[in-house]
Amino acid sequence: MPKRVLLVEDDASIALVITAALEAEGFEVDQCDSVAGRDRFLAGTQYRLLLTDVMLADGDGIDTLGPVCAAHPGMPIIILSAQNTLDTAVRASDTGAFEYFPKPFDLEELVRTVTQAIGKAEASEPDLPQDVPQGLPLVGRSAAMQAVYRMITRVLRNDLTVLILGESGTGKELVAEAIHQLGNRRAGPFIAVNTAAIPAELIESELFGHEKGAFTGAVARSIGKFEQASGGTLFLDEIGDMPMQAQTRLLRALQSGRIRRVGGRDEISLDCRIVAATNRDLMPMIAAGTFREDLYYRLAVVPIELPPLRDRVDDIDALSRHFLAKAAAEGLPRRNLTAAASALLSQQPWRGNVRELRNFIYRLALLAREEVIDTSAIEPLLNAGDAASVVRPSDDTGHDAHDLASAIGMWLDEHTPPSGEVYDAVLAAVERPLFLRVLSQTAGNQLRAAQVLGINRNTLRKRLQDLRITPDEITSV
Known part of the structure; x- marks a missing residue:
């Protein structure tokens, strides 16, 4: 057949x-520009491959593929689209498409993929059920994010172990959640555990569970994270900070597919997908003997590397508007950005990546005076600098909030508080009125207030105790 x-x-x-390009490689190409034209060609001719755009004048090139796949189960399909979102990539994958190419694409790569698809002549994979959740918080159409989307779609129909790599704040847990919610195990639980936050002496008990009397304080049997994740996904965050002894037990569990609770005798079969993540460069750690090489290769069956925000500058506008909409949905004032404001945000380094941008946008949503945000509202927050250098009393109108909110957030998390009179001055002149104002705007919601301030919720809670701020004070502001 030709x-x-x-x-x-x-x-x-x-x-x-x-x-x-295809004809130069010996292919015979028929071309049309609509769903109706596609169906007419397919009704009268047998094709080795279908190459289709998504947004067509008379319909969606993906949504209308159901009858095509049913009538031509052995015909590979390649999807082209300028709608470069994760949803489009997943929908393309759900059809059993051989490959998905976001526009603009590499023409030589496209031709190679057409050749490969026809050479393999693989039947379309079965569709995923139609209860795939929408609205996952993965935003961006940059080339860097398209590569991430394509990797996500390739692991949805299997249980291969995934290792997500990337700097802090790049969205590693969001990717893990997407893999779970879009994959075969989405009906099961998603259990996330930050291995860096668990004391070394407790990490094995947390992961594998323990029997009553296994150690001092073990007054009852405890089910570990592996068992809690049965039927679903276990997300091991900050895996690079796991103690060596726990690494050894984790490796043994992954190799055998079985675990044993601390103090227990019976082995328990594992039934969960493992997704791990780290912001550490594991190869130097392997060379230094602080991370097991065999565990690395067991975890990195499918590595997915998330780009830092500086490598996806084109996404900053979409991310900023996404976070403004999210902030409004959570009760903060509804805001919008001018083109100049968006351009200014895109010029910033965002060393904390998407997390830093999100926290900044939340502060901006709270503190901007106008519904439409221009550069004049952004620049004071960007230029606030270290809090210790901008301490000054705030009047009842809160006009100094523009200058202080960003600085307070960075300063509290990144500096050891000064002692004595200087710290007392910070507490009296800055923290108390600012915290009261933010908590008032967020109706006393400490989690949202911490996001607005860009600090950890535990840091905020401790400061409120130190400042003796009561709920009555918040409601009266």
């Missing part, structure tokens, strides 16, 4: 380029 391909593309220039 290597005949059907191309469905409504952009004439793109269709011309793809057709010329």
Whole structure:
């Protein structure tokens, strides 16, 4: 049978380029620009491959593929789309498409993929059930994020262990949640554990559970995270900070597929997918003997590396508007950005990545005086600098909040508080009125207030105790 391909593309220039490239490699190409045209061609001709755009004049190129897949189960499908979102990538994968190419794409890679697809002649994979949740908080259409989306779609129908790599604040847990919620185990639990936050002497008990009397204080049997995640996904965050002894037990569990509770005799079969993450560079740790090489290769069956925000600058505008909408949905004032404000945000380094941008946007949503945010509202927050250098009394109008909110957030989490009179001055002149104002705006919600201030919730709770701020004070502001 000739290597005949059907191309469905409504952009004439793109269709011309793809057709010329495929014909140069010996393919016969029929071309149309609509769902109706596609169906007419498929009804009268047998094709080795379908190459289709998504947004067509008379329909969605993905949503209308059901009858095509049923009638041509052995025909590979390649999806092209300018709608470069995770939802589009997942929908493409759900059809059993051989590959998904976000526009703009590498033409040579596209031709190689067409050749590979026809050579393998693989039947379409079965569809995922149609209860896939929407609205996952993964935002961005940059080339860097498209690579992440494509990796996510490739692990949805299997239980291969995934290792997510990336700097702090890049969204590693969000990717883990997406893999779980879109994958075969989404009906089961998603159990996340930060291995860096568990004391070394307790980590084995937390992961594997313990029997009554296994150690001092073990007054009852405890079910560990592995068992809690049965039927679902276990997310091991900050895996690079796991103690060596716990690494050894984790490796043994992954190799055998069985665990034993601390102090127990019976082995328990594992039934969960493992997704791990770290912001550490594990290879130097392996060389230094602080991370097991065999555990690394057991975890990194499928590595997914998340780009820092500086490598996806094109996404900053979409992320900023997403966080403004989210802040409004959580009760903060509804805001919008001017083009100049968005451009200014895109020029910032955001060393804390998406997490830092999110915290900044929440502060901006609370503290901006106008509904439409311009550069004049952003610049004071960006230029606030270290809190110790901007301490000054705040009047009842809260006008100094613009200058202090960002600085307070960074300063509290990144500095050891000064002692004596200087610290007392900070507490009296800055923290108390600012915290009261933010808590009033967030209706006393400490989690939301901590997000606005850009600090840890535990840090906020301790400060409230130190400042003796009561609920009555908050409601009266």
